[in-house]
Amino acid sequence: MIWNETGFLNALLGGAMIGAAAGLFFWINGRIAGISGMTASLLTRWSFDTVEKAAFLIGLPLGAFLFRQLGSDTPLTVNASPATLAMAGLLVGFGARLGNGCTSGHGVCGLARLSPNSIVATAVFMSAAMACVAIRSFL
Amino acid sequence: MSPAVRLLAALLAGGLFGGGLALSGMINPAIVLGFLDIAGGQWNPNLAAVMIAAIPVAAGLFYLARLTRPANQVPSTPKRQIDWKLIVGAALFGIGWGLAGICPGPALVDVTIDGRFLVFALPMIVGLALGNRLRA
Structure with missing residues (x-):
């Protein structure tokens, strides 16, 4: 097991920021911060709602850029081959849409409001992801 | 609230969310895969702290929002509807997440x-579009 205090504290603070962002988006904008659902809605007919979702999504890389300057600016490491990445992207997009949510919508917002659908979805995708990693490490 | 205030709030909420993704390590596929590798000798449990912190903070703000705003201005919790789409969708999503260590928010960051991440993000957009069709 690898554990380090800095990594843990950064994850804790980053998690609190994610929770605060989802909470404020719910409170002020009356919306669920579900990233796959919002991104998918950009592919349909646009309205003010879509612009509001787009504003949230544009904020993601801007906020990430600022916080990467604050210490945790480690290079992004990808070990998967391009073919694996492409397959993974397709599964992530399609699965999130079919299951009506991803790590943000189900894993954070849904669990925070004790949605039965999200509790089941989160248990399923966490188990599937961990099983996928375990199986691949044996291959 | 005026449209301009709403858009600014959305941009700031997105910025705070993205900052959290970057600070926590969620945008780094290697860290995410290290977290998902519970059976391996190199398991990195740090990212559990993301959910441990995010869920109670969000829950507290959801609660305050429900106290202070009319019921029709905050989203209600969806009815229990656990069908094959939810289960199969979540399973496929999980497999994809486990293959790359990237979920939708980090992908957009x-x-x-x-630019190498386009190899993941473009198929993800295609997958979202296909999923839109299947849900319609």
């Missing part, structure tokens, strides 16, 4: 840092 990572493509702005390194």
